[in-house]
Amino acid sequence: MPAAIATFHWAILGLGKIARKFAEDLQHLPDAHLVAVGSRSLERAQAFASDFGAEHAAGSYVEVFEGPRIDAVYIATPHSGHRELTLMCLERGVPVLCEKPLGLNYTEVEEMVATARRTGTYLMEALWSCFIPAIVEMKRAVNEGAIGTLEGVRADFGFRGVPRESFDRDRLYNPVLGxxxxxxIGIYPIWLAQFLFGAPEEIRATARLTELGADVDTQVTLRYPGGQLAHCYSTLLGTTKTDALLLGSEGELHIHSRFHHPQGFSVLNGNDVPPVNHYHRFVGHGYQFEAAAVMADVRAGRGESATWSLDDSLLLHRTLTAVRQQIGVVYPGE
Structure with missing residues (x-):
């Protein structure tokens, strides 16, 4: 009879909407348990802990470590807090799953990766899309030639944000918070392009900025060594289909909306051939798959993910930083 697997103890720093979804999805993993939560508000931490059965609620991030043993921390604060909190955990030897983007820029990500490698502590950027079953199967289908040679990709992500008069009061439009x-959201189309093609050899970007200096409508075109193009669009001005189309020499592959956590995709091999639909449905939001991957890595003693490595994060943030340089978005302190 196989030995029972020990319960994996999670902590969460930053208790907003994504943290709540992550905590809900941990409940789909029988060997995962949320033991501690941290917020700048003790009242908020206590309410969150009560909702999810966490034993320890901390009114500051550092006090999270004064509670039960922690096997990994999920960081879900605004972007501007990722570097500081990740370094705090890594220096304590505590594995980290940090919400995307890992840092505000390439320099921050480089420091975080260097610290993880110096301390020998696990770190992964929470690009949860890599672990969604439909994305895993899509990548396999492409690699096996389902649409022939991959020639290009088009992906979009857009939703309607707050009215213009509220820009100065919303996190999404505040450069101080990234x-x-x-x-x-633009990180997802660019992630998909990298996931499929690797490093671009040319980056061209244009954007519309607010008076505060945040981009609200951004188009990025990436060119690859084989001549392939990736068209990556993101906007806060309206709701888009948020799907993706892969162009191949023998057909197309459509990743259903929303393409960064889809439940299926379709392969189209000609006008007279019905599409072949592939469904990979799951319960919950989909964060349980990245959580399970982290748990497997940490238990095996690995320092990073083979699916989304630290080098992958470095490449992604080299691209994102180059895009920002072209569109003129600068964060305080840069």
């Missing part, structure tokens, strides 16, 4: 379409 606000703007690019780092919040």
């Amino acid at each position: 606000g703007g379409a690019l780092l919040d």
Whole structure:
């Protein structure tokens, strides 16, 4: 009879909407348990802990470590807090799953990766899309030639944000917090392009900025060594289909909306051939898959993910930083 697997103890720093979804999805993993939560508000931490059965609620991030043993921390604060909190955990030897974007820029990510490698502590950027079943199967289908040679990709992500008169009061439009379409949602089309093609050899970007300096409508075109193009669009001005189309020499592959956590995709191999639909449905929001991957890595003693490595994060943030340089988005302190 196999030995029972020990319960994996999670902590969460930053208790907003994404943290709540992550905590809900941990409940789909029988060997995962949320033991501690941290917020700048003790009252908020206590309410969150009560909702999810966490034993320890802390009114500051550092006090999280004064409670039960922690096997990994999920960081879900605004972007501007990722570097500081990740370094705090890594220096304590505590594995980290940090919400995307890992840092505000390439320099921050480089420091975080260097610290993880120096301390020998696990770190992964929470690009949860890599672990969604439909994305895993899509990548396999492409690699096996389902649409022939991959020639290009088009992906979009857009939703209607707050009215213009409220820009100065919303996190999404605040450069101090890393606000703007690019780092919040534009990261997903660019991630998909990298996931499929690797490093671009040419980056061209244009954007519309607010008076505060945040991008709200951003178009990025990436060119790859084989001549392939990736068209990556993100906007806070309206709701888009948020799907993706892969162009191949023998057909197309459509990743259903929303493409960064889809439940299916379709392969189209000609006008007279019905599409072949692939469904990979799951319960919950989909964060349980990245959580399970982290748990497996940490238990195996690995320092990073083979699916979304630290080098992958470095490449992604080299691209994102280059895009921001072209569109003129600068964060305080840069």
